[in-house]
Amino acid sequence: MRWRLLIPLLLPLLSGCPESITTIDDAGALRSDFDWQVRANIPLPVEPIDNAMSEAKFQLGRHLFYDPRLSSNETISCSSCHHQDKAFADGRVAPRGATGELHPRNSQALVNIAYNPTLTWGNPSLRTIEQQIVIPLFGETPIEHGISDANQELVLNRILSEPRYAPLFDAAFPGQPISYDTIVKGLASFIRGMTSFSSNFDRYEQGDGNALSESAKNGMALFFSEELECFHCHGGYNFTDSVQDRTMFLVDRPFHNTGLYNIDGLGAYPEPNTGVHEITSRAQDMGRFRAPSLRNIAVTAPYMHDGSVATLEDAIRNYAAGGRNLTAGPNAGDGRMNPYKDGFISGFSITDDEINDLIAFLQSLTDDEFLNSERFADPWATP
Amino acid sequence: MRTFFLPALLLTASFNVFAHSIPSEIGQPQLDVSLAVTARTDGAVASDEYWRIPGVMMGGHAWPAQRGISMDELSLSLGYRIDENFFAVLKAAQHSGHDDGPSIEHAWVGYVCCDSVGPLVIEAGRMSAAFTPSVSEHSSARIFSDATLPADAFLGRHFHDNGFRLWRHNPHGISFGVELWQGEAFPASADDSGGAADLFASLNHQSGRLTLQTGVWTLFARATERPDHRYSDGHTHGGIGAVPPPDVRFTGDSVLGGIHALIGWQVRSDMRAALRMEWMQVEADGVIEDITRRAAIDSVYSGIIVQPEITVARHSFALRAEQLVLDNHVTGAAALPLSEDANLINDHNPWRLGLGWRWQWRDALALRADLTRDATLGSAENRAAIGLVWHQSLTRQGAHQHSP
Numbered sequence: 001m002r003w004r005l006l007i008p009l010l011l012p013l014l015s016g017c018p019e020s021i022t023t024i025d026d027a028g029a030l031r032s033d034f035d036w037q038v039r040a041n042i043p044l045p046v047e048p049i050d051n052a053m054s055e056a057k058f059q060l061g062r063h064l065f066y067d068p069r070l071s072s073n074e075t076i077s078c079s080s081c082h083h084q085d086k087a088f089a090d091g092r093v094a095p096r097g098a099t100g101e102l103h104p105r106n107s108q109a110l111v112n113i114a115y116n117p118t119l120t121w122g123n124p125s126l127r128t129i130e131q132q133i134v135i136p137l138f139g140e141t142p143i144e145h146g147i148s149d150a151n152q153e154l155v156l157n158r159i160l161s162e163p164r165y166a167p168l169f170d171a172a173f174p175g176q177p178i179s180y181d182t183i184v185k186g187l188a189s190f191i192r193g194m195t196s197f198s199s200n201f202d203r204y205e206q207g208d209g210n211a212l213s214e215s216a217k218n219g220m221a222l223f224f225s226e227e228l229e230c231f232h233c234h235g236g237y238n239f240t241d242s243v244q245d246r247t248m249f250l251v252d253r254p255f256h257n258t259g260l261y262n263i264d265g266l267g268a269y270p271e272p273n274t275g276v277h278e279i280t281s282r283a284q285d286m287g288r289f290r291a292p293s294l295r296n297i298a299v300t301a302p303y304m305h306d307g308s309v310a311t312l313e314d315a316i317r318n319y320a321a322g323g324r325n326l327t328a329g330p331n332a333g334d335g336r337m338n339p340y341k342d343g344f345i346s347g348f349s350i351t352d353d354e355i356n357d358l359i360a361f362l363q364s365l366t367d368d369e370f371l372n373s374e375r376f377a378d379p380w381a382t383p
Numbered sequence: 384m385r386t387f388f389l390p391a392l393l394l395t396a397s398f399n400v401f402a403h404s405i406p407s408e409i410g411q412p413q414l415d416v417s418l419a420v421t422a423r424t425d426g427a428v429a430s431d432e433y434w435r436i437p438g439v440m441m442g443g444h445a446w447p448a449q450r451g452i453s454m455d456e457l458s459l460s461l462g463y464r465i466d467e468n469f470f471a472v473l474k475a476a477q478h479s480g481h482d483d484g485p486s487i488e489h490a491w492v493g494y495v496c497c498d499s500v501g502p503l504v505i506e507a508g509r510m511s512a513a514f515t516p517s518v519s520e521h522s523s524a525r526i527f528s529d530a531t532l533p534a535d536a537f538l539g540r541h542f543h544d545n546g547f548r549l550w551r552h553n554p555h556g557i558s559f560g561v562e563l564w565q566g567e568a569f570p571a572s573a574d575d576s577g578g579a580a581d582l583f584a585s586l587n588h589q590s591g592r593l594t595l596q597t598g599v600w601t602l603f604a605r606a607t608e609r610p611d612h613r614y615s616d617g618h619t620h621g622g623i624g625a626v627p628p629p630d631v632r633f634t635g636d637s638v639l640g641g642i643h644a645l646i647g648w649q650v651r652s653d654m655r656a657a658l659r660m661e662w663m664q665v666e667a668d669g670v671i672e673d674i675t676r677r678a679a680i681d682s683v684y685s686g687i688i689v690q691p692e693i694t695v696a697r698h699s700f701a702l703r704a705e706q707l708v709l710d711n712h713v714t715g716a717a718a719l720p721l722s723e724d725a726n727l728i729n730d731h732n733p734w735r736l737g738l739g740w741r742w743q744w745r746d747a748l749a750l751r752a753d754l755t756r757d758a759t760l761g762s763a764e765n766r767a768a769i770g771l772v773w774h775q776s777l778t779r780q781g782a783h784q785h786s787p
Contacts, residue, residue: 017732018708020438020707020709020729021710022710023711024719024722026716026718027716027718028716030719041720043717247676247721249676250675252675
């Protein structure tokens with residue numbers, strides 16, 4: 001303080017200076033009628049013009065999400081394959097639909113989906129949650145909820161007959177009839193509102209130096225190192241390079257081949273799971289899938305688009321090897337030599353202790369509040 | 384007489400020697416060497432941190448002062464008078480703070496008409512800018528080991544670029560000129576749409592015991608996607624710290640202007656008092672952006688240095704006060720996250736206060752020490768420095784040193 005007094009005493013020229021200031025005009029980017037429950041330095045997600053977020057829509061969607069009446073035979077709901085305690089993944093290699101048909105892909109966690117510029121594992125054209133929800137409800141390959149032309153009126157009548165829905169729909173979509181359009185918008189609002197930014201890592205980033213163990217700190221240094229390159233595809237506030245929010249003017253929609261398969265020596269992935277290639281039929285899109293967010297990754301095993309990697313340790317060892325070499329079975333092949341493999345999957349040296357550190361860091365991304373919050377829990381459990 | 388002029392000579396020759404000179408003796412090469420080594424009790428930031436003054440996007444060669452011993456400057460300069468009209472200057476130098484190794488800072492050819500040092504001078508090549516002494520002076524030429532704060536924040540400390548200079552040179556009166564630059568030097572960028580240009584005028588005047596060197600200048604710089612070159616070159620994400628600063632870039636125009644003055648008074652034969660001052664202002668208008676986000680930015684910065692100093696025999700003492708005022712207005716949906724990433728969120732005036740001593744032990748050797756109270760990053764920190772300076776002409780004097 002005494003030093004500072006010298007300035008006005010000796011050099012009055014400086015003391016007359018005005019104070020510095022940085023003013024921000026975000027053009028309304030932080031305004032929303034919905035409480036997104038994200039901390040201040042996380043940008044808000046984009047809200048669709050035709051389905052702006054509201055708490056009423058969120059609560060309606062929450063009821064629909066947990067309601068098995070929204071399937072052909074009342075056997076499954078969205079929550080059948082998306083369990084809250086597993087960050088809304090389901091812990092299985094692949095889920096089964098209402099008719100017992102096995103889905104070819106692993107159930108994705110529903111964490112910060114509002115920030116995804118594309119939905120599902122490998123479809124660059126699927127860009128809104130509203131578009132995506134139609135697929136499990138009405139899709140036939142595979143059948144999930146099993147709603148079809150033949151039973152859609154029956155299913156809708158089930159919803160109409162539930163007395164708790166009328167006030168929920170009325171609050172969410174006043175003056176609009178209950179329809180599949182409002183059902184989809186309600187579901188989308190609930191899923192869009194599932195935000196998770198309260199992990200130990202977040203606490204550490206906000207200044208709590210004790211929020212991470214020493215092992216997790218070591219793992220964090222490895223994660224962000226040039227040797228491991230993890231952060232290139234799993235960087236940013238949502239730990240994925242596939243992200244969009246309302247501050248962006250350019251949205252990238254990247255997909256990556258991680259060298260998981262190479263069944264013909266020419267880079268092929270097993271059908272029907274060929275990634276973006278399924279949509280474009282271009283050879284260079286073979287095996288390209290969206291990098292999922294790593295938030296809550298420790299509770300979403302098994303991993304990869306087909307659930308073929310059982311543990312985080314296995315996933316890390318695959319990346320360390322520069323891909324996966326399957327020496328037996330129908331999908332045998334050396335993924336390390338896949339010609340379409342992403343350049344960042346180049347392999348690295350890592351010790352067992354370092355693997356444990358890296359896993360400790362990934363575990364620090366688990367948001368227990370999110371996994372246990374009543375806000376995302378089954379509303380039908382309470383009358 | 385010798386005792387009267389020696390301090391004045393040391394002041395002008397040692398503390399005001401900056402990078403421009405015109406070799407004057409035909410066929411006589413002029414070889415100068417400068418070395419400045421400094422030991423500091425602390426750095427401007429920790430060794431694993433990045434020096435980014437909140438409120439301003441820095442760049443260029445504004446490396447932070449480092450804890451421990453550092454070689455602030457090593458330079459070798461060659462000047463050669465080719466004939467009556469033409470001369471050439473080469474200079475290689477290395478500065479502390481980065482691992483790029485020595486670089487060619489000067490490689491230019493000049494044409495003089497119609498006297499040996501003017502009045503008309505045309506120069507082209509890689510040069511230091513002449514519009515203000517702050518951007519061309521080197522560590523060995525100062526009382527203080529640190530460069531000035533406004534030069535670091537607004538001009539990237541040094542301004543070396545490929546360019547062209549046309550000026551009227553009058554060592555005992557008014558000089559003025561124009562410089563055009565390719566744009567390699569901060570705050571410009573060297574792409575097709577980048578570049579810089581400046582106008583300057585200066586007055587050198589001596590009347591009895593009074594000497595006056597003063598000047599005004601303005602610089603226009605255009606940048607396209609200008610990164611902070613200090614921390615963004617190459618594919619380095621680890622860098623000196625665990626998490627490197629976000630790569631937020633500036634595109635737009637910067638208009639800078641400044642006034643500098645050195646007023647000296649020969650108190651007695653072995654004592655000279657002087658006051659150095661410089662004020663500069665920056666107006667930058669453009670956008671800041673990263674890979675996916677963009678926001679408009681309108682900035683007005685100013686910086687001031689006031690440095691009273693006194694030289695008694697071979698000892699010089701100075702007090703240096705520096706302060707920045709940094710105003711930014713950022714607009715757009717990404718204004719907040721980009722401002723945070725670019726380290727623009729700021730509500731205080733960065734300032735620094737220094738107390739320096741330089742002892743010109745031998746004509747070519749000096750010891751210097753300074754105490755600095757540094758509040759450029761918010762909280763004020765103290766550090767001390769002591770160093771050795773060697774600045775010598777290895778050949779016969781054959782150049783005219785001048786201040787544009």
